[in-house]
Amino acid sequence: MSKITIRDILKKKGKEKIAMLTCYDYSFARILDDTGIDVVLVGDSLANVVLGLKETRTISFSEMFNHTRAVAQAAENSLVVADMPYVSYQLHPKNAVRYAKKFIKAGADAVKVEWFYGKGNNDCAYVVKDLVAAKIPVMGHIGLTPQTAHLLGGFKVQGKDMQSALNLVAQAKMLQKLGVFSIILECVPYQVARLITAKLKIPTIGIGAGKFCDGQVLVLYDVLGLYKKIHPKFVKMYVDLYRQTQNALHRYVFDVKRSRFPGAKESFSISPDEWAKVRRKMR
Numbered sequence: 001m002s003k004i005t006i007r008d009i010l011k012k013k014g015k016e017k018i019a020m021l022t023c024y025d026y027s028f029a030r031i032l033d034d035t036g037i038d039v040v041l042v043g044d045s046l047a048n049v050v051l052g053l054k055e056t057r058t059i060s061f062s063e064m065f066n067h068t069r070a071v072a073q074a075a076e077n078s079l080v081v082a083d084m085p086y087v088s089y090q091l092h093p094k095n096a097v098r099y100a101k102k103f104i105k106a107g108a109d110a111v112k113v114e115w116f117y118g119k120g121n122n123d124c125a126y127v128v129k130d131l132v133a134a135k136i137p138v139m140g141h142i143g144l145t146p147q148t149a150h151l152l153g154g155f156k157v158q159g160k161d162m163q164s165a166l167n168l169v170a171q172a173k174m175l176q177k178l179g180v181f182s183i184i185l186e187c188v189p190y191q192v193a194r195l196i197t198a199k200l201k202i203p204t205i206g207i208g209a210g211k212f213c214d215g216q217v218l219v220l221y222d223v224l225g226l227y228k229k230i231h232p233k234f235v236k237m238y239v240d241l242y243r244q245t246q247n248a249l250h251r252y253v254f255d256v257k258r259s260r261f262p263g264a265k266e267s268f269s270i271s272p273d274e275w276a277k278v279r280r281k282m283r
Contacts, residue, residue, distance in 0.1 A: 004038055004079045006110065006137050006181050012038070013203045018182075018215025020205055021223065024050050024067045028220060029074035037078050039205075041112065041217060042068045044083040044147070048229075049221045057086035057147045061099060064088075065106055072107025081139050082108035086147045089113055093122040097134045110137035110181070114145035115171050125178060132179035140175035142168055143209065144187035157208070159192045172196045172204075184217060185209040187234070208234030 012018050019036070022043035023029045032040055046067055047059035068082040088099035100111045111131065115124045124140075131138050143158045152158065159165040169192075172183055182203045185193045190210025197204045197213055206213030218235060221227040225240035255261035270278070 001077045003077055006079070009038065009079060009203060010181060013201065013214055018203055018205060020215055020217035022046075022217070022219045022221075023071050024220075026070045026074045029071040032220070033075045033077050038215070039081055039217070040071060040075050040078045041081045042071050042083055042108070043219065044085050045219050049219065049227045055146075057090075059085050059087075061085055061088050061102075065102060068103055068108050069106040079109050080107060081110045081112050082106070083112050089127050090116050090118070090147060093118055093127050093130075096127045097130050097136070100131055100136045101134070104136060110139055112139040112141055112184070114141040114147050115175075116145065116148050125174060128175060128178045128180060138180045139205075140172075140180040140183040141186065142171045142175070142183060142188075143185050146186075155187075157187045157189065159188045165189070165192045165195075168192060169196055169199065172200060176200050176202050182214075185213060208232065 009018060018038045020039035020041060021032060021037055022045055023032050023040045024042060024046045029040060042064065044056040044059050044064060046064065047053040047056045050067075051059065051063065053059060064083065064085045068080070072080050082103040084096070084100065084103070089096035096113075103111050113124060113127055113131070117123050118126070128138055128140070144152065144155060146155070149155050159168045168185075168188060172185075175183055180202065182205055183196075183200070184205045184207060185196060186206075187208040188196075188206075188210075190212060193204065193206055193209035194212035203214035205215040205217050207217050219227070222232070222235040223238050225237045225242050226245075228242055231237075252261065
């Protein structure tokens with residue numbers, strides 16, 4: 001299997017659904033890369049599910065950079081997209097290209113930016129325009145944008161009335177015009193997501209946006225049942241690794257407490273002759 005490219009993703013529009021998952025480390029990235037996942041997103045949800053932070057916008061660039069590098073070293077087939085953290089483009093939009101280039105240097109094939117409104121011309125369009133001009137592939141993200149959810153009234157479905165739905169369509173069209181190669185639609189009514197998907201020539205990736213998008217993305221830890229703090233409506237848990245891991249560790253603790261582990265199978269040994277020499281020396 002050859003490395004998936006941006007062109008490959010674009011060609012899947014209307015022909016083949018795109019499978020995308022978040023990933024934050026080398027070991028899981030190796031597994032994902034062997035399963036035929038098209039796109040691996042090093043998501044800033046790392047802040048919540050791995051680092052225990054309350055908001056995605058509080059994660060640092062260095063944290064995102066290190067995890068992107070780890071994932072990129074494992075992903076030989078999947079396209080790797082690095083989530084640009086809040087600090088790298090929303091706080092100071094003029095620094096976006098500099099930070100994005102670091103992600104590409106770390107091994108990412110593209111970066112993702114959430115839609116945001118800044119002061120003056122320093123908004124999402126400004127950032128995307130600069131990134132595209134710098135030859136950096138960009139994935140857009142509209143609807144519920146976690147980094148600025150506090151400005152949207154919290155973690156709520158977006159586009160539920162006529163005006164907000166039309167705003168999402170306009171945002172999607174603008175991002176396409178600016179040169180993004182795909183757009184994530186998060187927590188959007190499926191009717192609106194279907195309309196946007198039909199209007200665009202580039203693929204849409206849904207998360208809580210229904211089945212009519214060109215692809216789907218979920219947080220890996222949700223799919224595997226590892227993150228129990230919240231359970232969004234749009235998540236489908238395919239296995240409960242939290243419980244399975246917990247049961248395995250209970251058995252480990254039980255064995256250690258009762259000296260059942262390690263046994264002879266898990267232990268090393270010195271030869272009788274050498275051990276006899278040691279004992280003579282210790283007399």
